[in-house]
Amino acid sequence: ELKKLGLGSEVDLHVSEVPVEYQTVQSLVPSLWKQYRPLLVVHVGVSGMATTVTLEKCGRNHGYKGLDNSSFCPDSQCCIVGGPDCIDSVIDMESVCKRVTASGLGVAVYLCDFTYYTSLYLSHGRSAFVHVPPLGKPYSGEDLGRALQAIVREMLELLDQAEEKIHCQQHFH
Numbered sequence: 001e002l003k004k005l006g007l008g009s010e011v012d013l014h015v016s017e018v019p020v021e022y023q024t025v026q027s028l029v030p031s032l033w034k035q036y037r038p039l040l041v042v043h044v045g046v047s048g049m050a051t052t053v054t055l056e057k058c059g060r061n062h063g064y065k066g067l068d069n070s071s072f073c074p075d076s077q078c079c080i081v082g083g084p085d086c087i088d089s090v091i092d093m094e095s096v097c098k099r100v101t102a103s104g105l106g107v108a109v110y111l112c113d114f115t116y117y118t119s120l121y122l123s124h125g126r127s128a129f130v131h132v133p134p135l136g137k138p139y140s141g142e143d144l145g146r147a148l149q150a151i152v153r154e155m156l157e158l159l160d161q162a163e164e165k166i167h168c169q170q171h172f173h
Contacts, residue, residue: 001145007152018043018115020069026079029118040091040126040159041119042152047131051138053147055093056129058086059117079117087117090125090162096154100147128155 003015014036018028033041047054062078062085116129130151132144139147 001141002148002152005145005149007149007156011156014038022064022068022072022074022114023070025115025118029115030122033119033122038126040128040152040155041123042148042155043113043115043119043127043129044148045113045115045129045131046134048134050131050133052133053139053144053151054131055096055151056089056113056116056131057093058088059113059120059127059129060086061117064114079114080121083117083121087120087125089120089128091128091155091158093128095158096151099154100150126159 003013007013014032016028016032018025059079061080061083064074064077064079067073113129116127119127119129130148132148133139135141135144
Protein backbone atom coordinates (compact mmCIF):
# COMPACT_ATOMS: atom_id res chain seq x y z
CA GLU A 1 0.00 0.00 0.00
CA LEU A 2 2.79 2.44 0.88
CA LYS A 3 4.44 1.75 -2.49
CA LYS A 4 1.11 2.72 -4.16
CA LEU A 5 0.73 5.84 -2.02
CA GLY A 6 4.37 6.92 -2.29
CA LEU A 7 6.03 9.60 -0.18
CA GLY A 8 5.82 12.54 -2.57
CA SER A 9 7.81 13.39 -5.69
CA GLU A 10 10.89 14.50 -3.74
CA VAL A 11 11.37 11.11 -2.03
CA ASP A 12 12.62 7.94 -3.74
CA LEU A 13 10.89 5.00 -2.06
CA HIS A 14 12.38 1.51 -2.42
CA VAL A 15 10.44 -1.45 -0.99
CA SER A 16 12.17 -4.80 -0.35
CA GLU A 17 10.91 -7.92 1.38
CA VAL A 18 13.36 -9.31 3.95
CA PRO A 19 12.75 -12.97 4.90
CA VAL A 20 12.59 -13.83 8.63
CA GLU A 21 15.94 -15.66 8.54
CA TYR A 22 19.00 -14.61 10.56
CA GLN A 23 21.57 -15.38 7.83
CA THR A 24 19.51 -13.71 5.09
CA VAL A 25 19.16 -10.59 7.26
CA GLN A 26 22.92 -10.51 7.85
CA SER A 27 23.64 -10.56 4.10
CA LEU A 28 20.61 -8.78 2.60
CA VAL A 29 20.36 -5.76 4.94
CA PRO A 30 24.01 -4.67 4.37
CA SER A 31 23.60 -5.16 0.58
CA LEU A 32 20.46 -2.96 0.59
CA TRP A 33 22.31 -0.23 2.51
CA LYS A 34 25.21 -0.48 0.05
CA GLN A 35 22.96 -0.53 -3.05
CA TYR A 36 20.68 2.40 -2.16
CA ARG A 37 22.74 4.43 0.39
CA PRO A 38 19.44 5.68 1.85
CA LEU A 39 18.90 8.61 4.17
CA LEU A 40 16.64 6.33 6.21
CA VAL A 41 15.54 2.68 6.29
CA VAL A 42 12.19 1.85 7.88
CA HIS A 43 11.58 -1.83 8.56
CA VAL A 44 7.97 -2.95 8.90
CA GLY A 45 7.03 -6.24 10.53
CA VAL A 46 3.72 -7.91 11.29
CA SER A 47 3.24 -8.75 14.95
CA GLY A 48 0.40 -11.02 16.00
CA MET A 49 0.53 -9.38 19.45
CA ALA A 50 0.26 -5.82 18.11
CA THR A 51 -3.16 -4.23 18.27
CA THR A 52 -1.96 -0.89 16.95
CA VAL A 53 0.89 0.50 14.84
CA THR A 54 3.96 0.35 17.10
CA LEU A 55 7.25 2.26 16.74
CA GLU A 56 10.41 0.65 18.10
CA LYS A 57 12.88 2.92 19.94
CA CYS A 58 15.97 0.69 19.90
CA GLY A 59 17.49 -2.52 18.61
CA ARG A 60 18.99 -5.14 20.95
CA ASN A 61 22.07 -7.19 20.13
CA HIS A 62 21.46 -10.22 22.39
CA GLY A 63 18.82 -12.80 23.27
CA TYR A 64 18.12 -14.38 19.87
CA LYS A 65 17.40 -17.95 21.01
CA GLY A 66 14.40 -18.73 18.79
CA LEU A 67 14.64 -20.57 15.50
CA ASP A 68 13.96 -18.54 12.35
CA ASN A 69 11.83 -19.58 9.35
CA SER A 70 14.61 -21.88 8.12
CA SER A 71 15.04 -23.51 11.59
CA PHE A 72 18.37 -21.72 12.23
CA CYS A 73 19.60 -19.88 15.31
CA PRO A 74 22.97 -18.09 15.55
CA ASP A 75 25.41 -19.82 17.96
CA SER A 76 26.29 -16.43 19.46
CA GLN A 77 22.57 -15.63 20.00
CA CYS A 78 23.42 -12.07 18.96
CA CYS A 79 23.39 -9.87 15.83
CA ILE A 80 26.90 -8.42 15.80
CA VAL A 81 29.58 -10.10 17.94
CA GLY A 82 31.24 -7.32 19.94
CA GLY A 83 28.53 -4.79 19.06
CA PRO A 84 26.90 -2.61 21.74
CA ASP A 85 24.01 -4.18 23.70
CA CYS A 86 21.44 -1.66 22.46
CA ILE A 87 21.41 0.95 19.67
CA ASP A 88 18.85 3.75 19.73
CA SER A 89 17.41 5.17 16.54
CA VAL A 90 18.43 8.79 15.91
CA ILE A 91 14.73 9.45 15.34
CA ASP A 92 12.72 10.66 18.32
CA MET A 93 9.88 8.12 18.20
CA GLU A 94 7.77 9.94 20.83
CA SER A 95 7.83 13.02 18.62
CA VAL A 96 6.82 10.96 15.57
CA CYS A 97 3.96 9.43 17.60
CA LYS A 98 2.67 12.82 18.73
CA ARG A 99 2.86 14.31 15.25
CA VAL A 100 1.20 11.34 13.52
CA THR A 101 -1.92 11.23 15.69
CA ALA A 102 -3.47 13.45 12.99
CA SER A 103 -3.57 10.33 10.74
CA GLY A 104 -6.44 9.06 12.90
CA LEU A 105 -4.60 5.88 14.01
CA GLY A 106 -3.33 5.27 17.53
CA VAL A 107 0.45 4.76 17.48
CA ALA A 108 2.26 3.35 20.51
CA VAL A 109 6.02 3.21 21.21
CA TYR A 110 7.35 -0.30 21.89
CA LEU A 111 10.37 -2.76 21.84
CA CYS A 112 13.03 -4.11 19.34
CA ASP A 113 14.33 -6.69 16.74
CA PHE A 114 17.27 -8.56 15.09
CA THR A 115 16.83 -6.95 11.66
CA TYR A 116 16.46 -3.54 13.30
CA TYR A 117 19.68 -3.88 15.31
CA THR A 118 21.59 -4.97 12.20
CA SER A 119 20.32 -1.94 10.28
CA LEU A 120 20.92 0.48 13.20
CA TYR A 121 24.49 -0.82 13.50
CA LEU A 122 25.18 -0.31 9.78
CA SER A 123 23.51 3.12 9.62
CA HIS A 124 24.76 4.65 12.89
CA GLY A 125 21.15 4.94 14.03
CA ARG A 126 19.46 6.09 10.78
CA SER A 127 16.90 3.28 10.86
CA ALA A 128 13.46 2.72 12.26
CA PHE A 129 11.26 -0.27 12.89
CA VAL A 130 7.47 -0.25 12.85
CA HIS A 131 5.35 -3.21 13.95
CA VAL A 132 1.88 -3.44 12.45
CA PRO A 133 -1.00 -5.72 13.44
CA PRO A 134 -2.18 -8.42 11.01
CA LEU A 135 -4.44 -7.07 8.23
CA GLY A 136 -8.01 -6.55 9.32
CA LYS A 137 -7.11 -6.71 13.04
CA PRO A 138 -8.32 -3.93 13.18
CA TYR A 139 -6.87 -1.95 10.24
CA SER A 140 -7.17 -2.45 6.47
CA GLY A 141 -4.09 -2.46 4.25
CA GLU A 142 -5.10 1.00 3.07
CA ASP A 143 -5.30 2.30 6.68
CA LEU A 144 -1.86 0.87 7.43
CA GLY A 145 -0.44 2.29 4.18
CA ARG A 146 -1.68 5.77 5.11
CA ALA A 147 -0.32 5.44 8.66
CA LEU A 148 3.09 4.31 7.34
CA GLN A 149 3.10 7.18 4.85
CA ALA A 150 2.46 9.70 7.65
CA ILE A 151 5.04 8.04 9.94
CA VAL A 152 7.82 7.94 7.31
CA ARG A 153 7.13 11.54 6.25
CA GLU A 154 7.46 12.69 9.88
CA MET A 155 10.67 10.68 10.29
CA LEU A 156 12.16 12.26 7.16
CA GLU A 157 11.09 15.71 8.38
CA LEU A 158 12.81 15.11 11.76
CA LEU A 159 15.95 13.83 10.01
CA ASP A 160 15.92 16.91 7.78
CA GLN A 161 15.68 19.21 10.80
CA ALA A 162 18.55 17.37 12.52
CA GLU A 163 20.74 17.73 9.39
CA GLU A 164 19.99 21.47 9.24
CA LYS A 165 21.02 21.88 12.89
CA ILE A 166 24.30 20.04 12.21
CA HIS A 167 25.07 22.27 9.20
CA CYS A 168 24.26 25.44 11.17
CA GLN A 169 26.51 24.34 14.06
CA GLN A 170 29.38 23.64 11.63
CA HIS A 171 29.14 27.17 10.23
CA PHE A 172 29.53 28.68 13.72
CA HIS A 173 32.73 26.79 14.59
